[in-house]
Amino acid sequence: MSSDVRFTDFKSDKQPTWCPGCGDFGTMNGMMKALAETGNDPDNTFVVAGIGCSGKIGTYMHSYALHGVHGRALPVGIGVKLANPNLEVMVAGGDGDGYSIGAGHFVHAVRRNVDMSYVVMDNRIYGLTKGQASPTSRQDFETSTTPEGPQMPPVNPLALALASGATFIAQSFSSDSQRHAQIIQEAIEHNGFGFVNTYSPCVTFNDVDTYDYFRDSIVDLEEEGHDRTDREAAKEKILEGDREYMGVIYRDENSVPWEEREGLDRNMADIPDGAPDDAMDLVREFY
Amino acid sequence: MPEDLNWAIGGEAGDGIDSTGKIFAQALSRAGRHVFTSKDFASRIRGGYTAYKVRTSVDRVESVVDRLDILIALTERTIDENMDELHKGSVIIYDGERSTMQDVEVPEGMVGLSVPLQRLAEDAGGAIMANVVALGAACEVAQFPIENLDESLDKRFGDKGEAIVENNKEAARLGQQYVAEEYDHEFDYDLETTDADYVLLNGDEAIGMGALAAGCRFYSGYPITPATDVMEYLTGRIDQYGGKVVQAEDELSAINMALGAARAGARAMTATSGPGIDLMTETFGLVATTETPLVICDVMRSGPSTGMPTKQEQGDLNMALYGGHGEVPRFVVAPTSVSECFWKTVEAFNYAEKYQTPVFLVSDLALAVTEQTFPPEAFDMDEVEIERGKVVDEAEIDGWLNDKDQFQPHFPSADGISPRAFPGTTDGAHMTTGLEHDELGRRTEEEEVRIEQVDKRTQKVRTAREEEDWDYREFGDPGADTLVISWGSNEGAMREALGFLEDRGHDVRFISVPYIFPRPDLSDEIAAADDVIVVECNATGQFADVIEHDVLKRVQRVNKYDGVRFKADELASEIENTLTGVDSGSQEVTAE
Structure with a gap:
């Protein structure tokens, strides 16, 4: 690992095909800055991406990376990290990937608290399939497949995380590049599962949750004097529901990652070139 | 034919049937006798009928047969369930003092031994030891020296303290003495012991041990019958080598965790059964197209859907060969015996890494629940080779x-x-x-x-x-006009069936195929035979279809799909009926 890593080292030579103005540009830049800022380099970093516009991120970044099947990015990231705890693992996906098809994995990844970061690029719409409701779409948000709106309340991902025992819950806005990068950096530095829901507006299919909407409504918790270590205060903020917060909402300073509790510190790739020396003992157990 | 004894204990789930059976099987194994066990069980914790069956001989035993010599019946239903296997001279041990067993009628010609199991257990220190009293009684019937039980009882109860162990030993002796004193009937058994040292394990344990030998460091799975034993075996043991078993939230997660670990360079594996394979299918294509080495084990059970979770079937062959959308390159390996479960697991990891593909290790319930004896050299760890393929380090x-x-x-x-x-x-x-x-x-x-x-x-x-060497295993008469082909766990039953068939004047060549894809080319072998019969535990003949496709020739089929594995004598009759054109009225399906 070299000390002179720049964030552009995490950029691949592929030009993104996101729509001009897409929030994902800013989201990705912040991720790259945060990775460089925390002393990582492309050769010790593993990025896992889900399916959807957000999933393309693995192609536009330069690191070890896997772009998997829809909704399963978190289990892949957990597998990578447990097999080699020395790697920096970052999982990125969209609101459909994380809160719809992958919602079950989200709950359990939060519970397991493996030391990795998870950035959800939340645009409250399915963009790649050209504009259908997502789990974070508003109840009355009209789309091609929900003409009257989904008629269900949106998922509150922060509440879902809190209820699952999260040790780090944050929210950021792709357009506020400095704060976004800071927040991602804190998620990386957190000793456990660093979850960041990033508002990453879709300029093509979502005319409700726009840059203007977020700029007007977002409240920075830094300016509110919020105590991030206070779980009760975090709960209140998260359940308020009618406000868009930015910043680290909750951080458990005593978090111990699962792999540490389980005593995993070895790179599992290193194995002998034959059966273990004491392997006949395994056979003798069956006497 | 081995001179064998067929023994069983049956009762309700929750009666301790499994652990009692295991104690007896272990005692036999320690006494230098070969053992082959099977289970009848239901998918529930309590109630229902369950049995643990032991076939034992001084010679190797590879299968179960349709015969029961000594039965410990804890319930009346146990006798009814085994009526077909009991014969004149069979001994039935039961507790005639139990209110539910007072009206038991021992079928004519059989020997009923009413032994007050519960009362004697109480004499020894507690009613809970009633099954051990029955074991002592069975030892007397079989003329099997009761000292052989002691080590098994030590192993089973050692961690509960010396007093408990001693009470159990006493319980066994009370059972033995009761039969010796109350029944002067001459039984025909005299279980010989030998100096041989055997280990006793089942197919799931062999897969788990194979994984450890092969350097598997990451296992993620979700509990499911009959694959859970693989996971339970590895839990704790894999930690000694710096690895980990992770219980995932579902099979979708399990296979993706394993995929992640494999991308990180670990030898990784997941195991499941049919319903879990359905979920994992989603990720097959990803594993293949990202060229990630991964061992995916399917311990098959009866399907479709939830099917019969505790019953045998080889119904997932097509799934293993063709599951997943698009065209997914993969290897499919199917161990044919408990010891092969070990060796094929070792091979599976090598294929996975050398060719950077998913490798399906297809086992089945019959292998998973069978405990079989082997000399320890059958698992010679010095023979284990690890080939990691084209791994490139910083220098290269x-x-x-x-x-x-x-x-x-x-x-x-x-x-x-x-x-x-x-x-x-x-x-x-x-x-x-x-x-x-x-x-x-x-x-x-x-x-x-x-x-x-x-x-x-x-x-x-x-x-x-x-x-690679994708060879088959061959038994019987290589020059015979009749060729029987099977895959997976049928090998043991068919090997013994060869003896029955020979006795009845049928010479048979038997080819057992452990490699389903890539697989051996059987064109010449099939061309050289007059009759070709493919044996498998499913209704449609999935492997027979594959063989017909390979050689462009029709084969005959013997199929079984009642949820019970082939028994050697039963299989011999099925083969004979197929050869002589007799419709046995059973489950035989013959093409055209």
């Missing part, structure tokens, strides 16, 4: 970079196999994706690149066909 990586210094994880080599750089390797950073990709692992829809990548993945299979 320059040779695999393109002119822009980018690592090429899907480089189209002549043999189809690309270099692998584990994360953390300097200058090796690369991505891969389930989208069609170029040599750099980046999305493409360019026609030429698509063809190049599909061809390279196909080429890996061709290379493997040439490089």
